[in-house]
Amino acid sequence: MQFTPDESATLLRILQWRRDVRHFRPDPVDEAVLERLRATMDCAPSVGNARPWRVIRVDDLSLRAAVRANFSRCNAEAAKLYCGEKHAEYLALKLAGLEIAPVQLAVFNVMDPEAGHGLGRQTLPETLRQSTAMAVHTLWLAARAENLGIGMVSILEPQDIEALLSVPEGWEFAAYLCLGHPEFMDDTPLLHRTGWQENTQTEWPRR
Template structure:
C-alpha cells in the first residue's frame, strides 16, 4: 500500500525523466512569451530549494527590457571573443563554431544572485563553509531548470559574461554575488544529448570513473 510520502512509479519516473532529459538550451527558442503564471511557478520551484541554515540566499532578477537584453548580448560578444583567443588554434576554430548562447532568441532572461551575508539563518552552517551560500543558490537554479524541463521550457546558462560588466548593466549591488544568467523559453525540440557532446567538444565521464568508497582511489570490491 502506498503512503502519502511515497511517490507512485509514474511519479518517480517523471522525476528521473526530467533529470535525464534536462538540457542546456542554446538554440531553437520559440518567440512565445512565458506566461506570468508559468514563470512564477518556476520561481516558486527555485525558491523551494534547500539552503544551509534556511538562509535562502538567492535573489531573482527578471530581465524584460529589450535594451538591457541587447546590452547583455553585447557583453557576451566581448567576453566570447576574449575566450576564443585563449584557445590553441585547433580548439579555437572548434570553439568558434559552437552555439553558446540564445540571448536574442529567448523570450525571457533571468539573473540569479546570492546574498552570502544575509542575516537569515543566523549564520548556521556557514562558519566553516561560507561557500555553502552559493551552493544553496545553485540548488535553486537546478530546481528551476528541472521544473522548466517538465513544463517544456528550455533553459540555457550563459556563463561567458564578465561579472563586473554584467553588474554594471543590471545595477547589481556590490554585496551580491552573481551566480547565473539564464535564457528561458519554449523550444522547438530538446536534444537527445548535450550539444557539446554531439559537437565533439567533450564526452561525459561514466559514473564509475567518479565513484570512490571510504577513501579516494579505493575501488569497489
C-alpha cells in the first residue's frame, strides 16, 4: 500500500502534537474509542511477535488513591535531589494527572513469554521491554489521533505497583498511563515550556 503526501503530513502533525498530558477534563471517554485504542496496541511491533505487554485498567477508587499516595511519596524523595532554585522549580512542576484523568492504565511487561518461542531475544532480552515501550507509543499516537491525551507517570515504585495490583509472578511494571480529554492542546512539551529542559535535536553520525 502506498500512502499519500497528505497522509504523511497528517502523521507528522500527530507526532508533533503528541504531548505528555498532565491536565485533563473529567469527561468520560467513550468505550468504543477505548476499544479502538486497545486494538491499536496489537499493531505495535514486538520481538518474535511475542507481544509481551499486559494492561490493567485501574477503575477502583481505592486503588487509584493508593497509586496517588505512592506517587506523593516517590515525588517527595525525588525532590530531595535538587537544591535551591532548582528545588523550587521541581516542586512547581505538575508531573501527574492522577487526580482527574478518567482512564488509568497500568502497563506491565512479561520477560519470559511463551509467545514467540524465544525468537530474536536470546542475545538481547531487552527487546521485550522495547516491544512494550513501542506498544505504549503506538497507543499514545492513536490516542492523539482520537483527540485524546496520555500522560505517563514514571515517579512510582515498581514493586509497590505490582503488589498493589496483585499481578502474576513474572509481570514487570513498565508504565502507568493517564488517558482522557486534555484541558488544552499544546505542541510544545511542558518541560520545554517551563524552562526545565528544552527539546534538542539528535544527530545521526556516520561511521
